[in-house]
Amino acid sequence: MRFFLSALLFTVSALPALACPAGSEVLVSCSLKGGSKALTTCLRGDQVSYAFGRSGGAADLELQRNVREVNMVPWPGIGRSIWEEFTFENKGTSYTVYYSQARNAGPEAPLDGGVIVEQGGKELAHLRCDAGSVQSSGYGLPLFEAKERAGQVYSLETGSWQ
Template sequence: MKPLLVSLFIGLPAMAQAGCFGSGEPLFHCTLNGGTKALDICLQGEVALYRFGPAQGTAELLLARPVTGVAMTPWNGIGRHLWEEVTFHNGSHDYLVSYSVDRLATGDAPVTEGRVIVAEGDSEVADLACDAGSVTEADFYPLFEAKLAAGELWCPETQSWGGACN
């Protein structure tokens, strides 16, 4: 385990509770399964956190990754729906969290939908939609900025992170 992650896990019991624990910046939050489970994505400096588990209590899964170790697809600025997604890798499993907002929806406020897709290799293990109306945070732009600050470059032409766009 890298030193950065070791130092992050020193405070694990306090961090295992719901939400973004302490100074973390919330990027995404929703409930699932009728409010019995919660999903949070947070940013603490150069570390992105994925938390899934009971809405109240200890997380079932808590992943901490350097921002350079998290895949992210920012919104391309086109279309009716504003959407972004991030993927946390954990061994043979990937946890893809996404949200979508219909920018042209009528009514008091646009509806934000979210979900997490769990995959093992090329096989989808689970596709869990957030409970209707439960997405209270949905903004991965701070992660985008953190990836840029860490030296990664986003190439809109290829929709990928890497060196200079060619």
């Protein structure tokens, strides 16, 4: 049921300019700022894409990186919520996309999400997704498996990929 509702929400709210390319999986996507902005992140093979911009228009920023170039912090298995985040770097600016859900909330519970923009360790913006608009492939993000297929191994002890 959750998949159906997520798919329906994505179909209704997604706009072609910021939709995932054919054959891609949605990682985390949502509307922001009352629907005036959109964020879409996708995985296709070993490529991860990020698009942010005005809803209904072309993306203001599009990034594409190999999975090895995108840092990911997987859920460590503890806490009140299940969450994951991943970061794109671009010319000294980082874009950390995240999602979370209350741990025992049930399949109908909405996801939270957003993007944090930082430069030089300073937060420039923290945009939260509009309530009810978050679509995610959910725990565990297929990005984790794609990084493992690319030969990377995540260490819980160091919190880093080797």
